[in-house]
Amino acid sequence: MMMIGLACLIGDDQAVAHPYHICVGQMAWNSESKVWEVSLRLHPQDLERAMKQWRLASVKQPLSDSQLVELQKGCSAEDPEFEKTIPEFLQGEFYFLALPKDSRLTDAKERIETQDAKTPVSRMKWVGKETEKGWLWLHFEVTPPKLDPENPELWIVNKILIDVVDKQENSLVVRWSPTEKVSYQFKKGEMARHMAGVASRMPVN
Incomplete structure (x- = not known):
């Protein structure tokens, strides 16, 4: 698994005031195993805040103090349950869609918003994490969905x-x-991109 720089710098009144609102990452195609090897680097406090909001959005409010503490377990990279929680979070934030030919960004956005069960999506396999000088590295593999005559085009979603x-x-x-x-x-409103030329590398089944 490669190590690539991804700097995620955000801030609010409760967090460290970062000067930028940008994430940078890289992924490489493994032609033997047919998976994308992905490495992301980000600030652990930023990820924790995002994961807490994600967990809160999944339950009905209001919550008691004890329920809130229980719900937020696994959101910190230092929590023993983190590596059980992070795969589910990443599956909904970084993935691939197989869409019909000539699909546009509006089509991809509709599939993302409706979470259409008929849309072929990728599978994510968690590899592990590392820390380096205050940064958190996330390593995982993504198996793209199979392309077929009905859905021959691959789109990548990075939310x-x-x-x-x-302004992220x-x-x-x-x-x-x-x-x-x-x-x-x-960015906001443009969270999906068409990966042109994929059919020649990932033949349509």
Whole structure:
């Protein structure tokens, strides 16, 4: 698994005031195992805040103090339950969609918002985490959905922190090989990008 720099810098009244609102990451295609190897680097406090909001959004309010404490277990990278919680969080924040030919951004946004069960999506496998000089590294693998004549185009969704932080922008470098790469930008209203030319590398079944 590669190690690539992803700086996620956000802030609010309760957090450290970071000067930027941007995330940078990279993923590489493993042609042997047919998975994307992804590494992201971010500030652990930013991730914890995003995960707490994600957990709170999944239950009815209000909560008692004890219920709140229980619900937020696993949201901190230092929590023993973190590695059980983070895969589910990432599955809903960073994934691939297989869409019909000539799909547009509005089509991808509709699939994201409705969570259409008929839309083929990727599977995520958690690999592990590391800390380095105050930063948190997340390593995982993503198996893309199978492309078929009905859904031959691959789209990538990168929502990490975008739903939590105003003016958040994510930048992702995609490497097909050591010498071939392409960059994608993600922000509010543009959380999905079409990966052109994928059919020649991932044949339609």
